[in-house]
Amino acid sequence: xxxxxxxxxxxxxxxxxxxxxxxxxxxxxxxxxxxxxxxxxxxxxxxxxxxxxxxxxxxxxxxxxxxxxxxxxxxxxxxxxxxxxxxxxxxxxxxxxxxxxxxxxxxxxxxxxxxxxxxxxxxxxxxxxxxxxxxxxxxxxxxxxxxxxxxxxxxxxxxxxxxxxxxxxxxxxxxxxxxxxxxxxxxxxxxxxxxxxxxxxxxxxxxxxxxxxxxxxxxxxxxxxxxxxxxxxxxxxxxxxxxxxxxxxxxxxxxxxxxxxxxxxxxxxxxxxxxxxxxxxxxxxxxxxxxxxxxxxxxxxxxxxxxxxxxxxxxxxxxxxxxxxxxxxxxxxxxxxxxxxxxxxxxxxxxxxxxxxxxxxx
Amino acid sequence: xxxxxxxxxxxxxxxxxxxxxxxxxxxxxxxxxxxxxxxxxxxxxxxxxxxxxxxxxxxxxxxxxxxxxxxxxxxxxxxxxxxxxxxxxxxxxxxxxxxxxxxxxxxxxxxxxxxxxxxxxxxxxxxxxxxxxxxxxxxxxxxxxxxxxxxxxxxxxxxxxxxxxxxxxxxxxxxxxxxxxxxxxxxxxxxxxxxxxxxxxxxxxxxxxxxxxxxxxxxxxxxxxxxxxxxxxxxxxxxxxxxxxxxxxxxxxxxxxxxxxxxxxxxxxxxxxxxxxxxxxxxxxxxxxxxxxxxxxxxx
Numbered sequence: 001x002x003x004x005x006x007x008x009x010x011x012x013x014x015x016x017x018x019x020x021x022x023x024x025x026x027x028x029x030x031x032x033x034x035x036x037x038x039x040x041x042x043x044x045x046x047x048x049x050x051x052x053x054x055x056x057x058x059x060x061x062x063x064x065x066x067x068x069x070x071x072x073x074x075x076x077x078x079x080x081x082x083x084x085x086x087x088x089x090x091x092x093x094x095x096x097x098x099x100x101x102x103x104x105x106x107x108x109x110x111x112x113x114x115x116x117x118x119x120x121x122x123x124x125x126x127x128x129x130x131x132x133x134x135x136x137x138x139x140x141x142x143x144x145x146x147x148x149x150x151x152x153x154x155x156x157x158x159x160x161x162x163x164x165x166x167x168x169x170x171x172x173x174x175x176x177x178x179x180x181x182x183x184x185x186x187x188x189x190x191x192x193x194x195x196x197x198x199x200x201x202x203x204x205x206x207x208x209x210x211x212x213x214x215x216x217x218x219x220x221x222x223x224x225x226x227x228x229x230x231x232x233x234x235x236x237x238x239x240x241x242x243x244x245x246x247x248x249x250x251x252x253x254x255x256x257x258x259x260x261x262x263x264x265x266x267x268x269x270x271x272x273x274x275x276x277x278x279x280x281x282x283x284x285x286x287x288x289x290x291x292x293x294x295x296x297x298x299x300x301x302x303x304x305x306x307x308x309x310x311x312x313x314x315x316x317x318x319x320x321x322x323x324x325x326x327x328x329x330x331x332x333x334x335x336x337x338x339x340x341x342x343x344x345x346x347x348x349x350x351x352x353x354x355x356x357x358x359x360x361x362x
Numbered sequence: 363x364x365x366x367x368x369x370x371x372x373x374x375x376x377x378x379x380x381x382x383x384x385x386x387x388x389x390x391x392x393x394x395x396x397x398x399x400x401x402x403x404x405x406x407x408x409x410x411x412x413x414x415x416x417x418x419x420x421x422x423x424x425x426x427x428x429x430x431x432x433x434x435x436x437x438x439x440x441x442x443x444x445x446x447x448x449x450x451x452x453x454x455x456x457x458x459x460x461x462x463x464x465x466x467x468x469x470x471x472x473x474x475x476x477x478x479x480x481x482x483x484x485x486x487x488x489x490x491x492x493x494x495x496x497x498x499x500x501x502x503x504x505x506x507x508x509x510x511x512x513x514x515x516x517x518x519x520x521x522x523x524x525x526x527x528x529x530x531x532x533x534x535x536x537x538x539x540x541x542x543x544x545x546x547x548x549x550x551x552x553x554x555x556x557x558x559x560x561x562x563x564x565x566x567x568x569x570x571x572x573x574x575x576x577x578x579x580x581x582x583x584x585x586x587x588x589x590x591x592x593x594x595x596x597x598x599x600x601x602x603x604x605x606x607x608x609x610x611x612x613x614x615x616x617x618x619x620x621x622x623x624x625x626x627x628x629x630x631x632x633x634x635x636x637x638x639x640x641x642x643x644x645x646x647x648x649x650x651x652x653x654x655x656x657x658x659x660x661x662x
Contacts, residue, residue, distance in 0.1 A: 080558070080561040085562055087559065093553070093558075
């Protein structure tokens, strides 16, 4: 397939990007460098500044201060139509009066490529996204997932320096979402284009990205590979936003936290002593049938078992709190709802919840 | 309440009257069909039947030969001319106003006030409207007289106000707001992503209008212009109040033929002319519906 797969992506650098809307800071000094060909996902709740960041890179919005560089060239003052970016929007971005082929060819038409060449290129791009037979269809004759594939083909047809994806899957239903997510990743790797992907869906971000940047209130909280983000969250916000977390009260003492008699190491050993809420991942909780039915701080009753496929999530009632435990389904089968179990907490380093929430919990 | 203890609920979920639900569901639209029948189909049938009855009471096509006279022809072309001009001007100015409103805040004061004003003004017509214009810029109107006192003659090349140009001007008063009302939905259907997509694909504002917004809006614009044409074509009272000379435009010609003071009334001829008007409106409205259907697929 001649899709210029040999074309190397460029480095994209965001330097202290700041955007203020009518006194409200939407983006606060975001600095981020995407290596050539890398896919970075910006993840965060709505209003965290991730879409603002993307629009500043696209040139659809103006920076308050800071710089955007593509391959070392400052593009901060260039308009969107001069930046050479390919953009895929959330939904409904195809021109409805044009066929899929005409949509894909549009950017080439703007670049004065002759009709024969642009139709040839359109057909190649549609083939790349798996829609060869759909060139003559209009947007309203395509499903939501197909429309997004055409949008992807359209964005890539102009051979942009950077690909920007603004929640491209959020308007689709779950099954299509997963498939298209993998498809986007495949195409991105095949073309080798530097890509910024914005999403509020952690599963999506963790599945697709080389690195994930978690954002909150206009700031980048943590940037790292998905595994690090998940297993070594740098801040309590990241720990709670990415993945499920048990909030368990404990006592910080000498760089450790004691949760119901179990000593757990801290991610930040310099945490001051005192009562605190430890954030414990469900995978760090394991169960054993409590034959003796004896008491103890970590003995409780299974109240629900949620089958998730290869793994299952077991909900245990300890009397004064609910704890989630995740384990292989085969293990979960041994502890059906109603059984008495005792919990073991794996001594992974844990984070302490933010002060304000800890105080509210107490 | 448990589900089992609620048999009435289950019974209600079944269609009424077993499987025969069609007669009941149709009952709801009966008033509409009665309305359409009495106020639309019946008059059309009367006009059709009447147009086929000659002066001697026999069935003939003589009335249609009768309307093929220069003065009848002239009133018809006058009607088409004034409707076309007021529709095109109304569509252009109305579309510009609608665009200004559509690009503003959807819940803002400008939009709410313009939309309600347009809703009222688009329905304003007839004798009251004509009188308002006569009292303002007629040869006894206060604006005309005030300007005259200040040495400005509004009609230096003869008074055109009481002729077809004046009627066109008055028609614009309701044509522009009608255009705002009917064209706004199309403008609202234009999504901001299309402009942004155009930009990110390398296009500028001209490309956006030339290749995206223009082609998307044009069918709707054309359709709305046709609606305005039909609106002006069928207007009667406004013209009747302004024009003293009878039969200048088709609706006035129909009136003249029905109520001739010299006793030469020709109801058959009037109905034949009215039928010709119905035919024009039918063609225009069919095209309008066709164009609207096309855009509705794009601009949902």
